[in-house]
Amino acid sequence: MTSHEIASIVKGELHGSSDIMVDRVAEITRAGEGDLSFLDKASPGSTTSASCILVSLDFEHDALNVPAIIKVPEIHSSAVIALDAKIGAGVFIGAFCCVGESTSIGEGTQLRAGAKVGDKVSIGQNCVLHPNSFVDDGCSIGDNVILHSGVVIGADGFGYVRDKDRYVKFPQIGTVVIEDDVEIGANTCIDRGALGETQIGAGTKIDNLVQIAHNVQIGKRVVIAAQTGVSGSTIIEDDCVIGGQVGMGDHARVQSGAVIGSQAGVLPGKIVRRGVWWGTPVQPLDEYKRQNAHLKGIGRIKEDIAIIKKRLSEEKKK
Amino acid sequence: MTSHEIASIVKGELHGSSDIMVDRVAEITRAGEGDLSFLDKASPGSTTSASCILVSLDFEHDALNVPAIIKVPEIHSSAVIALDAKIGAGVFIGAFCCVGESTSIGEGTQLRAGAKVGDKVSIGQNCVLHPNSFVDDGCSIGDNVILHSGVVIGADGFGYVRDKDRYVKFPQIGTVVIEDDVEIGANTCIDRGALGETQIGAGTKIDNLVQIAHNVQIGKRVVIAAQTGVSGSTIIEDDCVIGGQVGMGDHARVQSGAVIGSQAGVLPGKIVRRGVWWGTPVQPLDEYKRQNAHLKGIGRIKEDIAIIKKRLSEEKKK
Amino acid sequence: MTSHEIASIVKGELHGSSDIMVDRVAEITRAGEGDLSFLDKASPGSTTSASCILVSLDFEHDALNVPAIIKVPEIHSSAVIALDAKIGAGVFIGAFCCVGESTSIGEGTQLRAGAKVGDKVSIGQNCVLHPNSFVDDGCSIGDNVILHSGVVIGADGFGYVRDKDRYVKFPQIGTVVIEDDVEIGANTCIDRGALGETQIGAGTKIDNLVQIAHNVQIGKRVVIAAQTGVSGSTIIEDDCVIGGQVGMGDHARVQSGAVIGSQAGVLPGKIVRRGVWWGTPVQPLDEYKRQNAHLKGIGRIKEDIAIIKKRLSEEKKK
Numbered sequence: 001m002t003s004h005e006i007a008s009i010v011k012g013e014l015h016g017s018s019d020i021m022v023d024r025v026a027e028i029t030r031a032g033e034g035d036l037s038f039l040d041k042a043s044p045g046s047t048t049s050a051s052c053i054l055v056s057l058d059f060e061h062d063a064l065n066v067p068a069i070i071k072v073p074e075i076h077s078s079a080v081i082a083l084d085a086k087i088g089a090g091v092f093i094g095a096f097c098c099v100g101e102s103t104s105i106g107e108g109t110q111l112r113a114g115a116k117v118g119d120k121v122s123i124g125q126n127c128v129l130h131p132n133s134f135v136d137d138g139c140s141i142g143d144n145v146i147l148h149s150g151v152v153i154g155a156d157g158f159g160y161v162r163d164k165d166r167y168v169k170f171p172q173i174g175t176v177v178i179e180d181d182v183e184i185g186a187n188t189c190i191d192r193g194a195l196g197e198t199q200i201g202a203g204t205k206i207d208n209l210v211q212i213a214h215n216v217q218i219g220k221r222v223v224i225a226a227q228t229g230v231s232g233s234t235i236i237e238d239d240c241v242i243g244g245q246v247g248m249g250d251h252a253r254v255q256s257g258a259v260i261g262s263q264a265g266v267l268p269g270k271i272v273r274r275g276v277w278w279g280t281p282v283q284p285l286d287e288y289k290r291q292n293a294h295l296k297g298i299g300r301i302k303e304d305i306a307i308i309k310k311r312l313s314e315e316k317k318k
Numbered sequence: 319m320t321s322h323e324i325a326s327i328v329k330g331e332l333h334g335s336s337d338i339m340v341d342r343v344a345e346i347t348r349a350g351e352g353d354l355s356f357l358d359k360a361s362p363g364s365t366t367s368a369s370c371i372l373v374s375l376d377f378e379h380d381a382l383n384v385p386a387i388i389k390v391p392e393i394h395s396s397a398v399i400a401l402d403a404k405i406g407a408g409v410f411i412g413a414f415c416c417v418g419e420s421t422s423i424g425e426g427t428q429l430r431a432g433a434k435v436g437d438k439v440s441i442g443q444n445c446v447l448h449p450n451s452f453v454d455d456g457c458s459i460g461d462n463v464i465l466h467s468g469v470v471i472g473a474d475g476f477g478y479v480r481d482k483d484r485y486v487k488f489p490q491i492g493t494v495v496i497e498d499d500v501e502i503g504a505n506t507c508i509d510r511g512a513l514g515e516t517q518i519g520a521g522t523k524i525d526n527l528v529q530i531a532h533n534v535q536i537g538k539r540v541v542i543a544a545q546t547g548v549s550g551s552t553i554i555e556d557d558c559v560i561g562g563q564v565g566m567g568d569h570a571r572v573q574s575g576a577v578i579g580s581q582a583g584v585l586p587g588k589i590v591r592r593g594v595w596w597g598t599p600v601q602p603l604d605e606y607k608r609q610n611a612h613l614k615g616i617g618r619i620k621e622d623i624a625i626i627k628k629r630l631s632e633e634k635k636k
Numbered sequence: 637m638t639s640h641e642i643a644s645i646v647k648g649e650l651h652g653s654s655d656i657m658v659d660r661v662a663e664i665t666r667a668g669e670g671d672l673s674f675l676d677k678a679s680p681g682s683t684t685s686a687s688c689i690l691v692s693l694d695f696e697h698d699a700l701n702v703p704a705i706i707k708v709p710e711i712h713s714s715a716v717i718a719l720d721a722k723i724g725a726g727v728f729i730g731a732f733c734c735v736g737e738s739t740s741i742g743e744g745t746q747l748r749a750g751a752k753v754g755d756k757v758s759i760g761q762n763c764v765l766h767p768n769s770f771v772d773d774g775c776s777i778g779d780n781v782i783l784h785s786g787v788v789i790g791a792d793g794f795g796y797v798r799d800k801d802r803y804v805k806f807p808q809i810g811t812v813v814i815e816d817d818v819e820i821g822a823n824t825c826i827d828r829g830a831l832g833e834t835q836i837g838a839g840t841k842i843d844n845l846v847q848i849a850h851n852v853q854i855g856k857r858v859v860i861a862a863q864t865g866v867s868g869s870t871i872i873e874d875d876c877v878i879g880g881q882v883g884m885g886d887h888a889r890v891q892s893g894a895v896i897g898s899q900a901g902v903l904p905g906k907i908v909r910r911g912v913w914w915g916t917p918v919q920p921l922d923e924y925k926r927q928n929a930h931l932k933g934i935g936r937i938k939e940d941i942a943i944i945k946k947r948l949s950e951e952k953k954k
């Protein structure tokens with residue numbers, strides 16, 4: 001049953017998406033994905049993973065301290081906006097924001113306090129740039145994109161050429177292109193391409209403190225958990241799920257539908273096929289489990305060998 | 319002997335805590351915890367882990383470039399403060415700071431340049447919010463809390479529901495509650511609860527670049543080293559010590575007094591009991607060491623087996 | 637052949653370093669280090685690792701959205717600069733920047749929007765401090781240093797002494813000294829010394845989201861990839877190369893010329909000699925590979941032992 005159908009049945013108001021599928025009922029603290037639950041009132045410490053929650057019509061949303069995501073359109077007097085920047089209708093620009101030359105900000109987009117956007121940047125409609133986030137010159141952001149606080153889009157990639165007794169910086173003159181409906185977590189960094197682009201496909205969700213290096217190409221609907229790092233020019237195709245603290249070498253390719261467990265390590269140039277992968281270096285989950293079980297059995301193997309040796313030496317004596 | 323007793327004996331002035339225990343004397347560069355040491359003058363490169371240091375009364379503290387932690391109370395003219403914000407006595411608010419609506423800042427608290435605090439936030443007394451730190455709407459911070467530069471408190475948790483060909487954002491409408499005497503390192507992120515709270519207990523110390531996900535509950539006097547990540551709804555009880563770059567899955571529980579070594583991995587739902595733990599997946603340190611020793615012995619095992627096989631085939635020939 | 641010689645041969649203009657060595661020709665998307673390549677026009681998605689690129693004289697550099705690294709000298713009216721700060725000729729100071737008391741900024745240095753510099757800081761010539769970067773009180777930065785967005789230099793190190801039922805903060809009153817030609821990636825943190833200095837040697841390059849703890853000493857021309865963490869008082873000598881997501885315990889020493897692979901773990905106090913190292917705990921790459929091969933062979937060992945046991949028991953029956 002969908003959230004919309006449930007709302008119709010209970011003659012309630014629907015907040016949120018109308019087509020969330022629900023197939024069970026569960027207690028609020030134990031509910032998970034696909035579960036419908038009920039909340040009397042928000043109490044400190046209450047938490048749920050339910051897909052859908054029924055509350056009474058007089059439910060005090062305020063008790064949840066719901067962050068006021070929708071800001072009244074306003075451009076704060078302290079904001080520094082280039083004369084030739086194009087600012088769409090209904091845009092909110094908070095205190096201490098900067099918008100650079102030849103930059104465009106789409107309708108309904110919010111720049112919260114201290115968000116900074118460089119020159120020749122294109123930012124779509126209905127985006128939210130949280131406080132102290134930064135989009136550097138020449139980058140392009142689609143519609144409905146959320147950049148959390150401290151995000152850095154378009155810093156120079158990490159590329160040097162060793163030249164006798166020093167490193168010479170390889171020019172980092174590409175850009176970053178982020179498509180629609182992308183969300184990027186706090187303090188995550190997405191470097192600009194050396195040449196060409198670093199790309200984040202539509203609908204992709206990236207958690208906090210993630211590192212995306214120059215010229216990485218991430219497909220659509222990819223999920224990347226916190227503190228993962230992706231090295232230069234690696235490709236992650238559509239619909240992959242990457243755990244937290246994963247490290248990927250450069251020029252690797254993660255094929256569509258692959259799932260990589262947390263803390264895994266992908267070697268440079270590696271091709272990771274569809275399926276579930278684990279460990280460093282990554283291997284199919286089944287192999288990883290088998291090997292881990294083997295590992296636990298090494299002590300036993302040593303004992304067996306000691307017994308065999310003893311027996312053989314006894315036979316020899318005979 | 320306590321630092322206070324030592325100060326009495328040498329008839330010196332005591333700077334810092336009066337009840338630090340000291341039980342040895344050591345040279346300044348080799349001293350560690352519990353050691354008393356002596357410093358003639360601060361020289362470049364000098365470093366110590368001594369618990370207590372004797373210096374002459376004319377010691378030039380300036381030579382140490384001691385950061386001026388205590389700022390003269392002042393509210394900079396550029397700061398943007400909501401009309402209904404409550405600002406306590408002796409508060410310092412630096413340039414380009416923001417304080418949102420219905421927010422309260424306790425006595426003696428310092429917001430250094432560029433620190434930003436959202437709406438309906440409560441910040442206690444004698445806190446320090448370092449430059450460019452950010453506390454989002456509805457979060458609550460106790461007394462004597464230090465947030466280092468770039469800290470993000472209350473960004474949305476990372477929660478989505480897959481719905482056919484897209485991810486739908488699960489509402490992240492809870493808060494973060496940080497109790498008294500907590501210190502949080504630079505660029506660390508603590509996400510708000512989905513519903514309910516993400517909690518950090520009194521006296522807990524968190525290093526730089528740490529990720530704390532939604533609805534995590536961290537007890538009192540917990541120490542977490544740099545770059546560790548804690549997934550959603552995981553509980554870390556009082557007095558745990560967590561190393562650097564540790565990854566914890568969701569819904570795990572680390573019981574009071576557990577110590578987890580650096581780079582360890584805790585699987586989702588895992589219960590980690592009191593004691594010292596190591597490796598991925600975490601195991602008691604003793605087991606980890608034994609297994610590591612076994613691992614180093616695999617080459618030997620292979621040789622043994624080759625010898626045994628040879629001998630058996632020789633016997634067969636006979 | 638050098639880039640200069642190539643420019644002479646084609647009678648072209650040379651942009652960039654004149655002494656880059658090139659020894660092959662390769663197609664633009666496949667070229668790597670040491671390759672000469674050719675670019676017709678910049679197209680979305682084009683990317684190369686070529687060391688040298690030939691373009692026509694009418695090549696539209698604008699098509700690459702080259703970031704305007706060189707800003708016209710200017711001090712923005714919103715910047716807050718202490719009266720006694722020394723600002724060199726040709727300095728650019730953007731909107732919402734802060735420069736503290738007794739601080740000096742060298743000739744040609746740029747502080748982009750929102751960059752903040754504390755008191756008694758010395759910053760050399762021709763540096764770039766990207767938006768929202770921060771250098772705290774008393775730190776010292778050489779010439780030609782680049783600090784990317786969100787960098788935090790000089791936050792307190794992570795040091796506490798357990799005192800009965802609480803942690804007492806160990807004073808963090810040292811500084812950070814960064815020598816010439818250093819580049820530091822976005823959201824990287826370099827903590828101040830507890831006493832003495834945290835040091836970064838000339839020509840060293842550090843990627844994004846790296847953690848450098850108090851009193852770490854990093855030599856000259858060291859390269860450190862993203863998300864690596866270095867614990868307190870560890871020494872990395874000249875010309876080392878450290879991969880991404882490496883964790884180093886405290887008081888370790890990495891000797892000159894050592895190369896450490898990504899995700900490796902260096903135990904506290906460990907000495908890592910010249911050569912290539914891998915794994916956790918780090919071991920020479922050869923040993924790591926051998927052990928990994930052994931690991932893959934455990935299943936085989938178990939089978940062998942089962943066969944041997946069967947045979948021995950058969951013999952017994954005889």
